[in-house]
Amino acid sequence: MRSSANADRVAARLRRRYAAEKRFRAYGVAAIIIALGFLTVLLASIIADGYTAFVQTEVRLSLDLDPSVIDPSGKRDRADLSSADYAAVVHNALLARFPEASDRAARRRLFRLISQGADLEVRKLVLADPSIIGSRREMWLPMAASVDQLIKGNMARAPEKGGQFSERELAWIDALQADGSLKTRFNKWLFTGGDSRQPELAGLWGAVVGSFYSLLVTLALSFPLGVATAVYLEEFASRNRWTDLIEVNINNLAAVPSIVFGLLGLEIFLNVFELPRSSPLVGGLVLTLVSLPTIIIAARVSLKAVPPWIREAALGLGASRLQMVTHHVLPLAMPGILTGTIIGMARAIGETAPLLMIGMVAFIVDVPATPLDPATALPVQVYLWAASPERAFIERTSAAILVLLCFLAAMNATAIYLRKHFERRW
Amino acid sequence: MSTTSDAYLRQDADAAAGMAKITAGDVNVHYGDKHALKGINLAIRANEVTALIGPSGCGKSTFLRCINRMNDLIEGARVTGLITLDRQDIYDRELDVVQLRARVGMVFQKPNPFPKSIYDNVAYGPRLHGLAHSTADLEEIVVTSLERAGLYDEVKDRLDEPGTGLSGGQQQRLCIARAIAVSPEVILMDEPCSALDPIATAKVEELIDELRENFTIVIVTHSMQQAARVSQRTAFFHLGELVEVGDTEQIFTNPQHKLTQGYITGRFG
Numbered sequence A: 001m002r003s004s005a006n007a008d009r010v011a012a013r014l015r016r017r018y019a020a021e022k023r024f025r026a027y028g029v030a031a032i033i034i035a036l037g038f039l040t041v042l043l044a045s046i047i048a049d050g051y052t053a054f055v056q057t058e059v060r061l062s063l064d065l066d067p068s069v070i071d072p073s074g075k076r077d078r079a080d081l082s083s084a085d086y087a088a089v090v091h092n093a094l095l096a097r098f099p100e101a102s103d104r105a106a107r108r109r110l111f112r113l114i115s116q117g118a119d120l121e122v123r124k125l126v127l128a129d130p131s132i133i134g135s136r137r138e139m140w141l142p143m144a145a146s147v148d149q150l151i152k153g154n155m156a157r158a159p160e161k162g163g164q165f166s167e168r169e170l171a172w173i174d175a176l177q178a179d180g181s182l183k184t185r186f187n188k189w190l191f192t193g194g195d196s197r198q199p200e201l202a203g204l205w206g207a208v209v210g211s212f213y214s215l216l217v218t219l220a221l222s223f224p225l226g227v228a229t230a231v232y233l234e235e236f237a238s239r240n241r242w243t244d245l246i247e248v249n250i251n252n253l254a255a256v257p258s259i260v261f262g263l264l265g266l267e268i269f270l271n272v273f274e275l276p277r278s279s280p281l282v283g284g285l286v287l288t289l290v291s292l293p294t295i296i297i298a299a300r301v302s303l304k305a306v307p308p309w310i311r312e313a314a315l316g317l318g319a320s321r322l323q324m325v326t327h328h329v330l331p332l333a334m335p336g337i338l339t340g341t342i343i344g345m346a347r348a349i350g351e352t353a354p355l356l357m358i359g360m361v362a363f364i365v366d367v368p369a370t371p372l373d374p375a376t377a378l379p380v381q382v383y384l385w386a387a388s389p390e391r392a393f394i395e396r397t398s399a400a401i402l403v404l405l406c407f408l409a410a411m412n413a414t415a416i417y418l419r420k421h422f423e424r425r426w
Numbered sequence B: 001m002s003t004t005s006d007a008y009l010r011q012d013a014d015a016a017a018g019m020a021k022i023t024a025g026d027v028n029v030h031y032g033d034k035h036a037l038k039g040i041n042l043a044i045r046a047n048e049v050t051a052l053i054g055p056s057g058c059g060k061s062t063f064l065r066c067i068n069r070m071n072d073l074i075e076g077a078r079v080t081g082l083i084t085l086d087r088q089d090i091y092d093r094e095l096d097v098v099q100l101r102a103r104v105g106m107v108f109q110k111p112n113p114f115p116k117s118i119y120d121n122v123a124y125g126p127r128l129h130g131l132a133h134s135t136a137d138l139e140e141i142v143v144t145s146l147e148r149a150g151l152y153d154e155v156k157d158r159l160d161e162p163g164t165g166l167s168g169g170q171q172q173r174l175c176i177a178r179a180i181a182v183s184p185e186v187i188l189m190d191e192p193c194s195a196l197d198p199i200a201t202a203k204v205e206e207l208i209d210e211l212r213e214n215f216t217i218v219i220v221t222h223s224m225q226q227a228a229r230v231s232q233r234t235a236f237f238h239l240g241e242l243v244e245v246g247d248t249e250q251i252f253t254n255p256q257h258k259l260t261q262g263y264i265t266g267r268f269g
């Protein structure tokens, strides 16, 4: 009698435990689904906004490289050639295509359809090979951003729905499209150019190079500094009030808002040391401050994870402390340290605020050639484009975000690979 | 040399006869406030196995770690008194601790091969101390050490495989090979068999007996039988004090002290 009542109680308790476990699993699954949902929505909206920026509407024009327009002096002087009126060449080609645009107003409207930077493409071609002057060339040239947006369907045709084009302009565009002279092609400007006021010419390359130089400086400084600090604190320093104080402060530094490091950089690197403003060198120095605590903490954790008996074994054989560290502890901790470094770098590549403080937010057209040239960085470029009102910059903002995300994903994938590949079980 | 130890050396016949490889005179160890070893006087003879026995926490490992100064690494550990190796004070400021550890090897409780190849494990010490003048030299040292550790036949075909892939007993013998590759004079062993199964234990015990010919061995063990099997001298520690030391046979058959008697008959421990 008693034992059966007991068995009932046990069974009831078991049922409750199973139910609680099931509930807990359900909470977990729900949390993951919600998180994944947000992530999907975020990615989907960025991709939906941004994928069109990877193509650009171009027009095929038959250009008459007339020597009397390009090189009236006939001397083929490079300086003359680079300052020649290539816009006229482009405009003549358009007029040849649409001879009916004869009055000034019509011509201005016609010329407005093509990018103001189209002449630069012609110039590039001629400068690369001046012997083509005098011949006829067929070229694909970028259309103005407004035409691009119309073709991509981001702008309505009808003026009452926000369309910017008159009947006549629409007719020209339709005519070009009808005979296959108007196409969307891969947007090479996005990946080769610096920033520009013309959305169709604006590129990320300047920002990518700026980010690259900054990260190079950051890596070159924060990796050796971070590892040396971590090794000293973990393997050499004795634990006392000073090392405790240092440890607490490193942990605090990891939580300091990055804009504070930017202000520090502004004051020290720019005002005191007078390093060049807006340069990736200063950007890298500031990002070093941002990523150093992360790297130190990650390196210390990896060093701590090396079991103490490895150290005892080495010391017991007569290794000095330095030999113990360089022969055994550091190699074993390296995968973890590298992972931490990459995560620190990934944080640095996404930092915007501190770079704003040191002037990497300027409008810079040229791609930086050295870490001392003025530059922006990828996230700052996103910030700059996001502040531009043109519809064409909206899609480019999303495209820039996608490029940035790709960099981050690649870095994190490398970190995961390192962790998986070099992971050690004791 | 301090007076206590002089007195002690005079008193101990072995030490006086110069037979002692290692002597400890009034050795005290503190971990912070904790007095872990209290006035230890002990002479350890050359080419003998000396077993240190006693209940957990009585200071056996602490004493062992004094002999190769591994206690230096523990923060807050303080060693006083005199320990000599071949009549030389090992805590002398002039003495290089790296040199000392080349002369006094250690085998730990848990087999701790480096996560490297079997070859590199054994070659590490000789490389560190520049004992080999050529690759062939080094290879010879590695092979001889593995042979002396009774491991060579088992691993000769896979010297480049990781040492961590061996069985526990093999790993411990690899650690012994690694220690003897440096040609130490003394080998300290801290419960070297406590992580091993009985068969592996038997092999290691056999090995210890062979090694005695060339090395002075100090072994900490939890097992009375092991102490009886492998050692010639036994020292019994209790609560940080050396209660009794003597020939193993005498300690196990005719202990002088009540505590020793209690411990070896299993009344506590």
Ligand SMILES: Nc1ncnc2c1ncn2[C@@H]1O[C@H](COP(=O)(O)OP(=O)(O)O)[C@@H](O)[C@H]1O
Pocket: B031, B034, B036, B054, B055, B056, B057, B058, B059, B060, B061, B062, B063, B074
């Ligand atoms: N690193 C240490 N820090 C503080 N106390 C320690 C440390 N190592 C050992 N002790 C203490 O010293 C005493 C002796 O320890 P130990 O030599 O390891 O004993 P045994 O090896 O005989 O079991 C123990 O009470 C232990 O708690």
Ligand SMILES: [Mg+2]
Pocket: B060, B061, B062, B190
């Ligand atoms: Mg112990």
